[in-house]
Amino acid sequence: MAININIYSNANSSSKTISFDFVGDILAASDSPIDTTVDYYFKVTTGARQDNNAAYPLRLVRGLDELVLNKQKQRIVNTANAYSSIKEMIIDYTWDFINGHSANLYGSSCTLQFPMKFS
Numbered sequence: 381m382a383i384n385i386n387i388y389s390n391a392n393s394s395s396k397t398i399s400f401d402f403v404g405d406i407l408a409a410s411d412s413p414i415d416t417t418v419d420y421y422f423k424v425t426t427g428a429r430q431d432n433n434a435a436y437p438l439r440l441v442r443g444l445d446e447l448v449l450n451k452q453k454q455r456i457v458n459t460a461n462a463y464s465s466i467k468e469m470i471i472d473y474t475w476d477f478i479n480g481h482s483a484n485l486y487g488s489s490c491t492l493q494f495p496m497k498f499s
Contacts, residue, residue, distance in 0.1 A: 385474055389498035396428035396496055398477055400470055422466075424473055430494035436477065444469055448476045449488035455479075458486040 382401040389395070401423045424439040445462040448455045454463070455476040463469040480495035 383470065385470070387474075387478060387496070392498040394498050396426065396498065398424065398426045398428070398474055400424055400473070422469075426477060426496075428477070429497045430480065431497045432494045433497065434494070436493075439473070441469065441473070448473050449481065449485055450490040452488040452490075453486040455481060455485075 382399050385398045385400070387396050387398070402420070403423050404420045420442075422441040424441060426436050429435060443462075444464070444466070445451075447453055447460070447462070453460055455472050463472065476493070478496050480493045481490060483492040484490060
């Protein structure tokens with residue numbers, strides 16, 4: 381099951397899509413069900429490019445405490461609090477893809493990411 385977000389640029393008459401795909405992987409290390417590990421996470425992908433024409437890396441979000449800026453800060457606001465909902469996490473990650481961020485934004489030690497390219 382995926383959530384696809386379409387972003388439209390009036391200035392460029394073009395749109396881009398960001399996909400949040402919910403994935404559940406099961407790792408069975410032995411025949412015993414007690415040793416089975418289940419991981420649930422969101423896989424965040426986009427075919428869009430950054431303003432400098434670089435591709436966005438695949439992002440995996442394993443929990444609401446994995447914040448967008450180096451897993452330390454939320455992008456829209458300068459807070460280190462975990463997301464309170466999946467919706468809040470999706471909005472923050474989408475905001476970051478569209479607007480990018482400067483290196484070390486909010487003291488998070490994150491690397492530079494350019495805004496989404498629409499032209």
